[in-house]
Amino acid sequence: MLVITLLSLGCVSSSVSLFSPSYVFYAQKRPSQAVAIYHLAPNALNTQLDTLSTLQLRRLAELKNINATYQLAMRFLQKGDYSAAQLWWQTRFDSFSRLQQQRLADHLAADQQWQAISMLWRSGQLPNGNAKQSWYLRQSMATANISPQYAEQHQFVLSLNDLKAQPQCHFNVLMMTDHADGIATLKLFKQRYESKPEPSLNSFCFSEVVYVADQFQCNSSDNVLQCDWYQAEDYTWPAGFDFIVMMSEQGSANVRGGIMHINSTQPYAVFLHELMHFNGFEDEYTLPTQKQQWLCQQQGHVAPNLFIARQLKPPVGWQKSIACNNNLAYKPSPDWSIMQYQLMGLSEQYRQLWQKQINQPLTKPVRFLDYFAFLGLKPSITMASTKHSFSD
Template identity: 45%
Template structure:
């Protein structure tokens, strides 16, 4: 009852103000004053000074703006939606911007899409796109990445700003490092994760400075087929892909980041998913230089590896009839009768990836890549086995850098 009385009093005041010999500006100021101090008067005041109120919607209090939105004032509905999004309430905001977005300028729709991107409301961005209400913007480009569209449909300026590449032609290896690595991904999250790994590696290069140089992430989108089964090893179908590209020279390894799948290395190619932690990345990087896992190896691998004798990796020795190196201890790698030995009794990063790289294993790593005749398995070796007629821009140079 008190609320109704206040509302009627406000209406009476506003109407009486209209009869006073005052300027329009005075009337408007009084209207704003009443709207701020008595939100229930907002509807009457709004329709007397609609343009002025629309220009100052962002300065209205929450109760005042909310009442205008409830009374189907289009600009107020949109402004209220933006305010809710800014307060991380996307579900509450959705009905308000959906009924008002068609009447908004491109600039305001760009503000909406930026908030939806911040909150990763991909379905809402898709809805805007389907209604042709999504303006050209970073949000529109991020949505393309989310949908894994082909690289040719991504704006070059956006890729530059976000720190990734769209073509191999934009790549150039550096002679400053012993190994150059192509960083690739087929999806949006992989771009930021690869950049994060590179940045962290540069803060503490392993096993020494100038061992590895990493390219900017190369976005492949749907031009490569990668399996999407979380419980299996991450992998991509390189067979058709390798004949469709002119591969850049001077690169030794590939890191391919998929959306799902467990990490692994095969033939100079590392596959891992974008939820992987940095320790796994470093673990797989050591596989590039011949290190073996110190947990139980797959049966198929044990069948041939564990039948060998002597050093099969910098960190693994198979003792078939020969004594193990002094100080080395049993490893879990081989379970088929042969005994495998590792350098330390402690767990290492090759047994449990979340452990830091120890000084002992760092030294083993440095020693391995410093061997004068050392030649790792590079991705081109693997590709040449798959497709002899590959199109390389030039022959891969042989690089060895002494410590």
């Protein structure tokens, strides 16, 4: 009876658009008749596929209806059933429209289904768009592969061009990374710092995040993150910046020559700890033997938080420190601090010490250009007037 009724509706050519809601209504009420209805009025159902049940979509997809196949795959993706989704999109991906391919690939990338994205990439099927750009970043590909529009949309930059130091800040810091997770993490660190500046407002200003790909060949050596800064001479650096934060994928955090090396899995507390190293603070756990050989042989205030009482009395209230093995080292507090255990957070006592060090430094902070000079490098410095991109 239902099929007869629908056939009567289909007898008049102009009635398809007029009675489209009726076709959809019957398809919803009688799922078993979806195929019959599809044969009668394919265009009517094709415009209403999102209203059909999964079972109805499956039956239409089995008839090789491309739109139903796409809709079914997307429905499984939205439910997080990636295996079921792949059963439908993998063999029909080339038949999807370009817009459908982009939307499906973007959904896979947003859900970090990198194995599926890799498969599309290897087969030459990954369409241009956000998914492909995300994949390029995931592979740390050269900046020439990243579109400026994508970078602007995701709030990072591809070169040092146009970066300007903020004159109101004591120190300006370049934020650089070689991989996708680093972009997201550095943006979060910057946002968190700006929501609560330490040790006070305008102590540090951070640049936009700069994606530099693998130009500095950062890696973990003996679990210590390090980069090849001899490559720095090939690039033009913006004037007015004091320090660099370079974020890579692995290796323990450290500061050397005004450059913080940190990986994207480390928490904000570690970032804050390393930031204090820029201003001369020392670790309060036992220092490396090589460092002790010269630092612990001195006397007096050798750092804002380290006093060597060789022939002098330590400041009132300072306590023994394990930083040096000579039993002559003292630190400001008997308690653990952020410089001994990063996750302790910044106490008010150390905040005040930090502020004092900025206002009345014991020693001049080592800036990254000082380190470059120590390496024998003479990179160009610009006021952001030279176009330059970190590309091969």
